[in-house]
Amino acid sequence: MPHADSLILTLVGGFVLAFVFGMAANRLKLSPLVGYLVAGIVVGPHTAGFVADTELAPQLAEIGVILLMFGVGLHFSPADLMKVRKVAVPGALVQIGAATALGWALGRLLGMGDLEAALMGFALSVASTVVLLRALEERRQVKGEIGGIAVGWLIVEDLVIVIALVMLPLLIVQPGQALGAAELAKSIGWTLGKVAVFVGAMLFIGPRVLPWVLVRIAHTKSRELFTLGVLAIALGIAWVAYAMFHSFALGAFLAGLVLNSSPLGHNAAERSLPLRDAFAVLFFVSVGMLFDPSILVREPLTVLGILGIVIVGKALAALAITFAFKLDKPTSLTIAASLAQIGEFSFILAALGVSLGALSQQTHDLILAAALLSISLNPFVFALTDRLGGKPKPPAPPTAQPVKLIDVV
Template identity: 60%
Template sequence: MPHDTTLIGTIVAGLGVAFLMAALAQRLRISPIAGYLLAGILVGPFTPGFVADTGLAMQLAEIGVILLMFGVGLHFSLKDLLSVRKIAVPGAIAQIAVAWALGIMLGLWLGWTIEGSAVFGLALSVASTVVLLRALQARDMIETEKGRIAVGWLIVEDLVMVLALVLLPAMFGDRGDAAGGDQLLQSAAIVLLKVVGFVAFMFVVARRILPWVLHWVAHTGSRELFRLAVLAIALGVAFGAAVIFDVSFALGAFFAGMILGETQLSRRAAEETLPLRDAFAVLFFVSVGMLFDPNVLVEQPGPVLATVAIIVVGKSLAAFALVRAFGHTTQTALTVSVSLAQIGEFSFILAGLGVGLDVLPETGRDLILAGALLSILVNPILFTLAVKRIRTDAAPEPVDMAREESAALCNAGVVLIGFGRVGSHIGTLICGRGEGLTVIEDQKDMAAAARATGATVIVGDATKESILRQAGLEEASTLLIAIPEGVEAGAIVRRARAINPRLVIVARAHSDEEVADLVRRGADHVVMAERETAARMAERAMLTLV
C-alpha cells in the first residue's frame, strides 16, 4: 500500500469483528461484552489470521475510558462525590488492602519474590472503570446511592493507583533495588501535591473558564462547533491532567465532566459524546481480548482459578462486609461488591510496569490478563443475579412520594415520556388544566423541571419494562412519547402495548420510515413535525388568500 494503514486496520478489525461477535452474543442471549472480548482474541497475536496492532488498540481504548468518565462526570456533582466520602475513602483503601494481601499470598505460594507478589496483589485490587460504569449505566444506577458509592470508590482506587505508578519506578527503578525511605517519601509528597494542584486548578480556574467557553460556543448556533468543543474539553483536560499533573486520564476527564455538569448544557454535551463513547468503549473490550493468551488456561489452570477467585470472591466479600459495616443496606452492599468484582485498565498498566522493572515475572502478567478477561466476562452475569436477588429478598424499599403518587395519578390518566423541548410544552398544557400527569425522564435537570409543573416524575429509562410498570402504565389511558429518538420510541411502543393493550399511544417522528415503524409496533397516532408544520403553514396561507 502507498502509506501505513495500521491505525485504520486496527479500528476496522476491532469494530468489524466486535459487531459480528456481539450479534452472535445477542442471538445467544448473553452479554455483548462476551462478544467484544472474543473479537479481541480473534484479532489478537495469539490466534492465527489477521493481527491488529495491540499498542494502538490500547491507546484507542484509553479514549473510550476518557469519554466514559467524562459522561459520568456530566451527571455527577461535587455534592454527590462528597456525600459518599465517608464510606468511599476508607472502604476503598481497606478493600485494596484485603485484595493486596490475598494476591501477595498467592504470589508467595507460586514461588515469587515478595516484591513481585506485592505488585501482583496490587494489580488485582483495582476495578475496571469501563466495566463498572457500563454495568451501572445499563441498570440506571449511576445516580442512585449505590451508584454514587461505587463511583466514589472507583475514584479513590484510581488515586491510589496513580500513587503506586509513581512510587514503583522510584522503588525499583535501579534493576529492582529498593530505594531509600527518604526518596519514597519525597516521591509520595510530590504525587500528593500534584493531585491537590490538579483539583485546585479544576475548581478555581477551569470551573470559570470551561462553562464560559461552552456557553459561548452554544450561542454561535453551530452544532458542529459545539460537538467539537465538548470533545476538545474532554480529551484536552484528560491529556493535560496526565501530562502536567501526572494523574490518570480517567480522573481528569471525570472532573472536566463534573464541572460542565453544573451548566444547563450538560444534557446536550452528554448527547453529543454518546456515539463516540460507545464506539471507543467497544474498542476497550477488544483490546483486553487482544492481550489474552488462551494457552495460559491450559498451562496454569490452578493459578488462573485462584486469581479469578481473589478478584470475584475475595474482593466482593471484602467490599460487601465493609459497606455493611458502615451501616448501609444489604442491597447497597451487594450492588457495590458485585460492581467491583473485576479488574481492568490499571491492572494492565501495573502488570506491564512490574515486568518492565524486572519485579513481576511474566507469568504474573499472564495471570493478571487471564483474571481480567474472565472476571469481565462473568461480571454481567453476577450483576444480573445480584439484581434478581435484591428484587426477590429485599423488603419493599422505602419509595419517595413521587412513586406512590404515580400509581394513583396514572389510574385512567396520562403518562408522558420525555420532558425536553416538546415534552415540556405538553406537560405544561396538561398540568395547567389541573389534570394528573406522570412523566418518565432520565435526566435530573429535566426531571426537576417536570416536578416544578406539578407532574409526578419517575426518573429512569423508559425503554425498560420495569420503569413503565412503575409509572402505572397498566391502568393509564394515554401514553405520550415525546422523545426524538425513533428507535427508542419504537421499543417503548412495543413494550407499552404488551403491558396495556387498551392504551392509546401517541408518538412523534421525524420521517416517513419512523412513522411506519411506530405504527407497525402499535402506536395509535404518530405526529411528524415536518408534516404538522407544513399543514399549519399551508392553512395560514389559505386564510390569507380568502
C-alpha cells in the first residue's frame, strides 16, 4: 500500500465498513459495537481482501482511547457516586476480585503462568460502559435507582482501570530486567508521587484555569474554536500525563472531570461527542483488525470457558453481592445482566499486556473472542433476567377518588 494514501484508505475502509456492519448489527437487535469489531476483522490481516494499515490503526485507536476516557470524565459525577457508594464501591471491588480469581484459575488449568493468568482474569472483570449505558437507555433505567447503582459500579471499575494502566508497566517487566524489592518500591513510590502531584494540580489549578479558558473561547462565538479548544485541552493534558507516567488515560479522564464541574461542561461534552464517537468507532475497528477469528475454531472449548466466566461467573458474583446488600430482585438481576459482558477497557488491558510481554497473542485473541461473543449475547442475557423477574413492575395506576355530588342551591 502506498504510504501517501494509507491514512485515507484506512479511514475510508474503517468508517464505511463499520457503518455497514454496525447497521446490520442494529437490525439484528445487537450492539453496533459487534458490527464495528466485525468490520475490523474484515479489513484485518487475518482475512482475505483489502487490508488496512495495521501500523497506523493503533495510533488512531489511541486517540479513541483518549476521547473515551475524556468522555468518562465528562460524565463522572462524584455526587452521583456518593449516593450509591455503599453498594457500588465494595460491589465493584469484590466483583473484580472474583472475576480475576476465576480467570486466574482457568488460565492455570490452561497452562498459563501466574502473571498471564491473573492479567487475563483482570481483563475479564471489566464491563463495557458503552454497552451498559446502551442497554439501560433502551430499558429507560438510566435515571432510576437501578441505573444509578449500575453506572456507579462501572465508574468504580473505570477508576480501577485508570490506576491499573498507570501501575502495570511498573509491575510487569521484561525477563532479565527484574527489579529488586527496594528498586521496585522506589519506582512505584516515585510514580505514585508524580501521579499525586499531577492529580492535585489538576484538581486545584484545573477548576480555576480551564473554565476561564473555555469562557474566553466561548466569547468568540465561534463553534469551531470552542470545539478545537475542548479537543486541545483533552489531548494536551493527556499528552502531559503520558510524558510524566506513560498514561494517556489518566490525563484525559482528569481533563473531562475538571471540565464537567465547569459551567460550560455540558457544552464541552456536546462539542466533543461527534469526534469521540468517530474515533471510538476506529478504536473498535482497530481492535477487530488485531483479532484472529480462527481462534474460535482452534480453541472452541477454551473460548466457551472464558465466555462462561464473563457471562455466568460475573453475573453470579454480582447477584451474590447485591443480595448481600439486600437489594430487590429486579435491581439485582439487572445489575448482574449489565455486568455480564466485557468491552473497551478489556481491549486496552489486553493490548497493554501484549506490549509488555505479559500476554501471548493467543490469550489476547481469547479475550477478544469473549468480548465479541459476550456483547452479542448481552441482549439475550437481559431477556433471560426479565423472564426471571428482572424487569421492574410498572407502577400501579392511581386509584380513582370518589366524586362527591354537591347540591346547587
